[in-house]
Amino acid sequence: MTMRRSIDTSAHPDFRCYSAGNFAEVAPARWSVMAWSLVGDPVERGMRAFIARLLPGARWASGSSYVFVGYFSCRPYHNLSALCHMAHEFPGFEETDLTRDYFENVPPPEREFRHHCTVVQRALAVPRMAREFHRLRPRLADLEADVTLCEERVAAALHSGSAIALGGALERALDTVDRGWDLHYSTTASLVPAGAIQRKMGRRMLPCWEEVERLVNRPPELPWNRLFDCAVNDAGEGSRFLSAPFYEVADAFEPWSSYAAQFTPQPATTVTGPNQDEIAEVVWEMHRGVRRIGIEQLSRAIADNMQAREETKSLAMRCLHVFRRALPTLADEVGAGADTWSYLRIGELLGPRDHGSLHEIADARRAECEEALREPMPDELVVPHPGGVRRLGAHRLPARGQQERVPTGVSPGVVSGVVTTLEQAAANGDEPAILVCESADACIQTLLPHSAGLVTLRGSMLSHISTLAREYGIPAVVNHPLANSLRAGQKVLINGNTGEVQVIA
Amino acid sequence: MRALVIGGTGFIGAAVVRAFERRGIDVVTLTRSGHAFAGTGVRGDVRAPDLGLEPAVAADLKATVTHVVSCFGSVDWGSGPRMATELHQLGTRAAMRFAERCERLERFVHLSSVVVLGRTTGRVVDELELGQSFRNWYEYSKFLAEREVRANDRLPWRAVRVGPVIGATEDVLPSPSHGIMAVIPALLRGYPMHLENHGSYPCYPCDGATSGEVIMRAALQDGAGDIWTWFDDTNPSLAEVFTRLCSPWGVVPKIVDMPVMWAVGKGLAKRIGIPRETLEYVKPWADIPLEVLSLLPADLPRCPPGYIEATGEALRRAHAAMRVA
Numbered sequence: 001m002t003m004r005r006s007i008d009t010s011a012h013p014d015f016r017c018y019s020a021g022n023f024a025e026v027a028p029a030r031w032s033v034m035a036w037s038l039v040g041d042p043v044e045r046g047m048r049a050f051i052a053r054l055l056p057g058a059r060w061a062s063g064s065s066y067v068f069v070g071y072f073s074c075r076p077y078h079n080l081s082a083l084c085h086m087a088h089e090f091p092g093f094e095e096t097d098l099t100r101d102y103f104e105n106v107p108p109p110e111r112e113f114r115h116h117c118t119v120v121q122r123a124l125a126v127p128r129m130a131r132e133f134h135r136l137r138p139r140l141a142d143l144e145a146d147v148t149l150c151e152e153r154v155a156a157a158l159h160s161g162s163a164i165a166l167g168g169a170l171e172r173a174l175d176t177v178d179r180g181w182d183l184h185y186s187t188t189a190s191l192v193p194a195g196a197i198q199r200k201m202g203r204r205m206l207p208c209w210e211e212v213e214r215l216v217n218r219p220p221e222l223p224w225n226r227l228f229d230c231a232v233n234d235a236g237e238g239s240r241f242l243s244a245p246f247y248e249v250a251d252a253f254e255p256w257s258s259y260a261a262q263f264t265p266q267p268a269t270t271v272t273g274p275n276q277d278e279i280a281e282v283v284w285e286m287h288r289g290v291r292r293i294g295i296e297q298l299s300r301a302i303a304d305n306m307q308a309r310e311e312t313k314s315l316a317m318r319c320l321h322v323f324r325r326a327l328p329t330l331a332d333e334v335g336a337g338a339d340t341w342s343y344l345r346i347g348e349l350l351g352p353r354d355h356g357s358l359h360e361i362a363d364a365r366r367a368e369c370e371e372a373l374r375e376p377m378p379d380e381l382v383v384p385h386p387g388g389v390r391r392l393g394a395h396r397l398p399a400r401g402q403q404e405r406v407p408t409g410v411s412p413g414v415v416s417g418v419v420t421t422l423e424q425a426a427a428n429g430d431e432p433a434i435l436v437c438e439s440a441d442a443c444i445q446t447l448l449p450h451s452a453g454l455v456t457l458r459g460s461m462l463s464h465i466s467t468l469a470r471e472y473g474i475p476a477v478v479n480h481p482l483a484n485s486l487r488a489g490q491k492v493l494i495n496g497n498t499g500e501v502q503v504i505a
Numbered sequence: 506m507r508a509l510v511i512g513g514t515g516f517i518g519a520a521v522v523r524a525f526e527r528r529g530i531d532v533v534t535l536t537r538s539g540h541a542f543a544g545t546g547v548r549g550d551v552r553a554p555d556l557g558l559e560p561a562v563a564a565d566l567k568a569t570v571t572h573v574v575s576c577f578g579s580v581d582w583g584s585g586p587r588m589a590t591e592l593h594q595l596g597t598r599a600a601m602r603f604a605e606r607c608e609r610l611e612r613f614v615h616l617s618s619v620v621v622l623g624r625t626t627g628r629v630v631d632e633l634e635l636g637q638s639f640r641n642w643y644e645y646s647k648f649l650a651e652r653e654v655r656a657n658d659r660l661p662w663r664a665v666r667v668g669p670v671i672g673a674t675e676d677v678l679p680s681p682s683h684g685i686m687a688v689i690p691a692l693l694r695g696y697p698m699h700l701e702n703h704g705s706y707p708c709y710p711c712d713g714a715t716s717g718e719v720i721m722r723a724a725l726q727d728g729a730g731d732i733w734t735w736f737d738d739t740n741p742s743l744a745e746v747f748t749r750l751c752s753p754w755g756v757v758p759k760i761v762d763m764p765v766m767w768a769v770g771k772g773l774a775k776r777i778g779i780p781r782e783t784l785e786y787v788k789p790w791a792d793i794p795l796e797v798l799s800l801l802p803a804d805l806p807r808c809p810p811g812y813i814e815a816t817g818e819a820l821r822r823a824h825a826a827m828r829v830a
Contacts, residue, residue: 207583207585208584208585208586208587208642211585211586211587212585212586215586279586282638282639282645283586285624285638285639286638286639286640286641286642286645412590413590413595414552414590414591414595416553416554491554493552493553493554495591497586497587497590497591498587504553504554
């Protein structure tokens with residue numbers, strides 16, 4: 001694997017272990033250069049800002065190389081080494097907490113880079129994180145207003161037909177994208193250590209904490225059902241972003257369209273499952289005193305953060321949709337052409353360049369992308385040091401399929417039913433349908449209202465698919481090896497509390 | 506007439522099966538082991554589809570059963586929320602789903618408990634949703650199960666609420682590890698126990714063997730969609746029950762009204778050998794008026810005199826470790 005193309009980002013010299021992680025669960029397998037510039041760069045900036053707020057002395061989180069994300073052969077990755085290193089600098093937080101909640105239980109990479117961090121520095125991260133939680137709601141309200149304004153500005157500019165107005169509106173929209181991803185990754189990154197602290201407290205304070213955790217760590221309300229209802233009932237642009245693939249803005253253009261699943265949103269008419277709000281109340285009322293106050297307040301904050309995380313994700317998607325709509329027009333205006341802009345970075349398209357140079361850049365990248373897209377890319381990779389100056393040691397992430405999968409129940413409940421897959425729906429009569437799939441493919445949202453349970457090959461507690469399952473109140477097990485071998489029509493019993501999946505017939 | 510008793514080898518289930526047998530009714534017991542104290546035993550599991558029955562057995566039962574009595578469940582106050590969702594709530598749902606497919610069904614009887622009322626205050630006759638809080642997952646799971654039953658409009662259901670079941674039945678002894686019985690070893694060893702108002706509030710106990718008879722009657726009696734709350738009509742207080750349970754050992758339990766002892770007990774619960782969950786029952790329980798018994802058929806049996814002492818005596822014989830040194 002060479003990864004020396006100009007479209008590839010430079011691998012970080014110290015953090016060299018990458019995982020597709022959450023990108024692989026919900027996003028297209030390969031992204032256009034434009035999509036990367038609208039997601040990867042803001043995510044990197046957002047994560048750096050987050051680390052600067054929480055760990056002011058963390059100079060490892062700066063520099064000219066990407067630290068937290070990477071883009072190799074048109075595939076986006078999270079930098080597993082860097083994120084695990086971040087985990088090391090939080091008190092009471094282990095690398096495995098991160099990989100468990102966010103990276104499908106992959107083993108943490110060996111630490112090549114060590115940064116001395118004092119006990120005091122680590123301890124100070126806790127009140128700073130509490131401040132992050134505290135500031136979350138006002139920041140979210142500001143962002144939502146900004147996104148709406150941004151949609152209106154770009155719509156007005158498109159209507160006016162003015163290239164200058166459109167360029168100006170998109171310049172301002174870029175700021176909103178930055179803030180959207182910043183907030184989204186702040187909520188995500190703070191959830192993991194908060195969850196680890198909560199787990200440690202819970203185990204000490206409450207019996208059966210492992211069982212209780214799934215019941216209380218559930219957002220009071222998630223935006224997706226509401227947004228899908230709007231998408232169906234509202235003829236405007238407001239919710240149309242939901243029918244587009246996550247992250248990719250050039251989904252209507254080759255070759256990116258072949259990686260981006262398209263689907264038509266459906267209203268969620270059937271929401272099953274127990275009343276989770278009631279269960280959370282029941283949990284708290286069973287306990288008294290300090291035991292209750294500490295764990296309840298932290299759990300409520302986490303649940304609220306989980307809700308905010310999904311809201312920020314939907315807002316970031318709305319921002320991307322603004323670009324999805326406007327970029328073809330802008331490209332025409334600047335003479336870049338409809339088949340060219342997806343190979344450019346947003347800064348190049350908005351910046352002062354002449355038509356000829358844009359075409360030259362795009363043509364060169366197109367050739368590189370064609371070559372890169374022919375190259376199979378793994379879900380996890382360790383980028384070797386150039387010239388073998390430094391060696392990574394013996395650690396290598398196991399190839400996908402050889403990993404030991406740890407089935408995880410992510411949405412509580414027990415249900416039995418007949419397996420149905422994305423390729424083949426089972427003729428199940430009265431029997432409930434258990435949807436079995438690899439991960440959160442885009443079309444899955446439309447099937448969830450009709451499913452009584454869910455089993456996936458990939459995923460973890462904070463995966464999009466897990467969030468959706470909890471929102472729909474259907475029992476779900478992720479990261480289960482049986483998901484590969486189950487066939488439509490088989491009868492299975494799934495336990496979303498324990499992660500068990502049992503073939504009955 | 507054919508009755509299916511789900512969970513027929515438990516403390517109450519066994520008494521129900523015996524009651525059906527005495528009445529000369531063909532009774533089928535569904536348990537995980539397939540064992541039965543009387544009638545026929547079939548192997549099954551309420552957590553599995555179609556109650557985990559063999560297809561031929563399931564088809565036979567669906568064609569012939571006229572009464573379904575749901576007595577299964579765990580009585581462990583210390584178990585976690587999984588029990589709530591998997592065993593009581595989903596198990597009851599599965600039992601009802603099976604009963605709905607019984608072609609000749611006349612009655613579905615659900616065994617509930619007064620603990621579904623949780624920490625509610627005020628008088629309760631047959632209400633369920635009172636905004637109560639719960640002391641443990643057992644209470645909540647029984648609440649969920651009764652709510653499932655009450656919401657079912659496709660079944661001729663009846664729910665029977667009983668209090669702590671104490672007496673000794675022909676086949677099964679009450680467990681000294683669960684429920685209010687769990688404090689008996691500590692009381693016998695002379696540890697003082699805090700009960701608000703010295704435990705003068707009622708705890709609605711009932712006799713196990715007699716409750717089997719009552720549940721059978723609930724299955725056979727015309728009518729549906731009602732709640733039978735049944736307990737000892739002498740309405741003994743919690744302190745009285747403890748005193749009578751300890752009497753075979755010649756021990757008078759030290760019952761005090763000192764909240765500090767409650768805190769100490771909580772702290773030392775593990776060392777003393779008392780489940781912490783039991784210590785949540787030291788305040789007055791829900792107020793159920795004796796008049797609820799008058800709403801039941803007049804010829805229902807009463808708890809026999811001396812059943813509480815008899816339980817203590819049976820425990821004394823069966824559990825040598827509980828004898829006072």
